[in-house]
Structure formats: C-alpha cells, structure tokens
Amino acid sequence: MTKTSPSSAVMAIAVMVVAVALTGCDGARQALTQTKAAPDEFSVYTRAPLTMPPDYGLRPPSEAEAAARKTDDPQVVAKRVMLSGRDIQLQPVQAATPGTSALLMQAGVQNAEPGIRQTVNRETSAFAEEDQNFMEALMFDPNPGVVVSPQKELQRLQENQALGKPVNAGETPIIETKSKAPLEGLFDGWFN
Secondary structure, eight states: OOOOOHHHHHHHHHHHHHHHHHHTOHHHHHHHSOOOOOOOTTOOOSSOOOOOOSOTTOOOOOHHHHHHHHHHOHHHHHHHHHHHOOOOOOOOOSSOOHHHHHHHHHHTGGGOOTTHHHHHHHHHHHHHHHHHHHHHHHHSOSSOOOOOOHHHHHHHHHHHHHHTOOTTOSSOOOOOOOSOOTTTTTTTTSOO
16 A cells, blocks of 8 residues: 655646536636637627717717608608508609610510509418318218207206206207218327
C-alpha cells in the first residue's frame, strides 16, 4: 500500500469537484469551448428597435401628417378595400410601357368581368352542396325516424310518476331504423 501526500489527495478531490461542477454548467461549457450560438428563429421583431435620432432638433410629425402617412400605407389601403365588401373598379394602367400595354391587351384585361369572384363563388357553392349531400347520404340514414316531442314526453313521464306506473308504461316512443346507410355498421366490432 502506497501512501500519498495530503496535498496530492486534496488536489485530486479538488479536480474531481471542479469536473463534476463544470459538467452541469452550460455557461462554463460555452465559456471554455467555442460553441456557435445560432440566432433564435422565433424571436421576430414586428417593429424595428428604437434608436436615437441623429439630430435632436427633429420634432415628431403633426397629427395631420401622421394621418396622411397612415392612409398612404399600401397595407392599410389594401385592408380597407378587402374588408369593405364593395367591387373594385378597374382602372387603366397609367404608366405602362408599350410592351406591358400590348401584353395586357392580348390577355384581355379590358374585357375582365367585374364580379368574377361572386360568379365563381356562386358556381362552386352548388358543387360543395352536392358533395355535402352525397357524404350525408353515405354516412347517415336519409329517413331519421320519428321526432319525439319533449313537452309531450315530459307530460307522459310526470303522469306515470304521479300514478305510480313504471316509466315505460303507456305510449312510449321507440326509435326504429328501417334501413341502414351504405357504410353504416362497417366498422362495428373492430374496436371492441
């Protein structure tokens, strides 16, 4: 058995303590190694950070200037037009080059129908309704059966209770399905 000096034992314990402490410390790992920190893609600024103006003599814009600037913003104008619900009037292109004008004329822009969006919506709504009816016919019975009146059923139950009769005494509504839909019951018993 060999004897070690007290200073070497203390040194070994100190090295082990430092090693254990540094393994759980992310900051020490970054400080001691060259790790590359990628930018956070979820940290998005909607507005640029505030900076000091180069000239302190600048004054903020007046209310009229701020209102004029807000109405000139293309996003504000586009949002106002889209949410207004009115048809947009087609305007001729003012500063179009001869090539652009010729291309637009060949494409038939001058003959564009103003209410094309409403026409397309009206035509496609018929297809969507047909698809909905087809899916309902596949999944559900087209004849759902007898509808039970809640007032009459409540009155019948109260009368049976007052007379001491069982709940199912009298004319009890029974829901019967006469036919099944084509896909009804296809998966019954699969998940039991």
